[in-house]
Amino acid sequence: MKLVGIVGSVAEQSYNKLLMRFIAEHFSNLVDVEVLDITDVPMFNQSNDQSNSPTIQYLNRKIMAADGVIIATPEHNHTIPAALKSVIEWLSCNLHPFADKPVMIVGASYHNQGSSRAQLNLRQILESPGVNAITMPGNEFLLANVKEAFNDEGNLKDERTVEFLRTTLTKFLDFVQVINKLNGRADNPGAAEDMWSTGKCDTTIDGVDMKAEDWVEQAAAKVNAVAGKTYVKLDRGILTVDQLNWFLNSMPIELTYADENNQFIYYNRMGEDPKAMLAPRRPGQVGDPLADVHPTRALKGAANVVNQLRTGKTDLVKMSVPGNGPTRHWMHYYKAMHDEAGNYRGINEWVVDLWPIVKYYLETTGQKLIPDPDNQVSAVTGASSAGPVITTVPGPSAAKVDDTSGASATEQPAEVVAPKVPAVDSTSGASES
Structure with missing residues (x-):
């Protein structure tokens, strides 16, 4: 499972960044979490649309491709920071990667409430029309008194806190599977792909019908x-x-x-x-x-x-x-x-x-193909079978000497095993699996 993590702070020294890094590294045996950088995201301005800029499109693609999202938010004046709000504005105006996306909210703060009000604010934003994320209910992770929470290596000190975070993350992974199954995305990562090219990238040529013959x-x-x-x-x-x-x-x-x-x-x-x-x-x-x-x-x-x-x-x-x-x-x-x-x-x-490459190799080295009695994979289709696997063995002329270098062309037998691969459509080459 692939998740992306977004940290609401753009400060160089951020406890929420530290928390997100800890989640990504400490629980790497549970899930792959890629932490996204929002430092270069411009302030949202609908009059200066930058939806197609590399920075915004990068976030859009990463979120769309992910199975779920974790957001770590600080608390600024009882709400989320302006930088995080701006990111969500860009990704809910012309782009909508959060739609039907499972999201888990975590947060750290200096004081006892552990960004609780900012998390409530973020939950309301994520569930608003245009964003339409599916936020995990309950199981809030509120890290309070954050200055004392980490050791010098950036790890959480308290084992009970680590265990509660593990429990919360594990429940979120179950939540992600349920939501993606309901949305038809379970075991189908390609569901995130826009194969109809309805979006744009910075090299898209506007004003021309994609389907035009010319x-x-x-x-x-x-x-x-x-x-x-x-x-x-x-x-x-x-x-x-x-x-x-x-x-x-x-x-x-x-x-x-x-x-x-x-x-x-x-x-x-x-x-x-x-x-x-x-x-x-x-x-x-x-x-x-x-x-x-x-x-x-x-x-x-x-x-x-x-x-x-x-x-x-x-x-x-x-x-x-x-x-x-x-x-x-x-x-x-x-x-x-x-x-x-x-x-x-x-x-x-x-x-x-x-085949022409293999054929030339066999002719110039004096080798031939014979069945491998221990074969578990079909040399033709790549599927597991009792058929032959291609094995090269020296042929009668394998001791022939290369006229240019003077080196012997004799080679040790080399086994070539075709890997098991999905079936491919003979017209387009796309996998049918």
Whole structure:
């Protein structure tokens, strides 16, 4: 289970930050808690909408992808701090990531009441129209006299307090499961994904119908996109747009780019007959939301893949395609892309047939494939079976010497076991599981 923690204070030295860090570290065996930073969130101003700014979108995505939220609030004049109020304002105006999201409130204060009035204030805000969070009832955690509560290592001193916090957190985890099951999100992290691309990111091109067959041409005109012999400075090179197209279209793999808003915005091999592609694409699909480039049966699996990459549960998803056989082994790879600051910026998908590579390797090393009698995994489908697993063993010509280096090409036997993976839709490459 994945939770995010929000601390209502932007002070450098904050006991509520200390409390949230303690929860994340001390109870890491119970749950994964990622503490979000709200320091750079601007003061809410509806006349200067910054909903699509990287700072606000970062919080929006993290909260949407999480199973639940823990908020630690100080008490300022009987209410929550202005910084926390501003965060919730941004996330309840045009964006609504808290909607139906389970939330647990904790708080620490210098005095005996342990931020009780601020917690009551926060509960009222979270349950208001536009926010619509589902706040855990009862089991309030109010840490009083906070200056004496922590030791020099940042740990709570009192074991009874730690145990009560553990009990409260455990109940919240049960609460999260119940609420997410009622909302249809249990065991389906992809439910948090907007596969119809109804939101925006800072690279979204406004004013063009995503589903237009000529989206590329319309979008290019809208932003005055460069083309032809115009030079583009890259991280480590300068190429014209023509050179970029030649370079990408000549890749021996099929490439697809889906942005952070789940919009399909690029694929290479523009001149390729879709029927001849491993993952068929056609020009008119570019610009569509991901929901429209996957069959309905594959959409749930595709959303789960996207969510795993967006939330950092994994950085790479690998899937073999059903129907692989002795002369083909098609693979789909989905790699999360990030900007210089580490923010998620979309997915690089590439599709490749591994068999020509394996075949060349066998021919040049003099090895062959034989069944593995101890096999537990199908080499073709990746599913557990009694079928053969690919094992390489030296063949008759394995002692052949490389003409260039003079080194022997003889190699030790290497076992290659296909991992168990979800079934993949043969058209889109999205998992159906």
